[in-house]
Amino acid sequence: DNWNGGITIGGSKISNLRFADDTTLIAASQEELVALLNVLEQHSAAYGLGINYNKTKVMIVDREHDNHREIKSIGRCEVVQSFVYLGSLIDNSGSCENEIRRRIQQA
Structure with missing residues (x-):
């Protein structure tokens, strides 16, 4: 929630796109992407959800x-x-x- 990553499009900071169970993460660097994946994994786990890394692509x-x-x-x-x-x-x-x-x- 204090996340400053992502990219700026039309003056708005974008770090993810979500629809149902499909999520697209947007990062400006490899390090930022790994950090964003870690945040997603932590928040998902808090709700009993997980990331299927066999279906996750970069x-x-x-x-x-x-x-x-x-x-x-x-x-x-x-x-x-x-x-x-x-x-x-x-x-x-x-x-x-x-x-x-x-x-x-x-x-």
């Missing part, structure tokens, strides 16, 4: 360093180049081009 978006493709995991989480969140493809390019192609193919 995506790095860093255009200056080719998205750190050499990093295979952070903590107990696999690093991926893309994932589907609430039915939409999110990839580390920051572009929606692949999502548009995917939806056209599904039509």
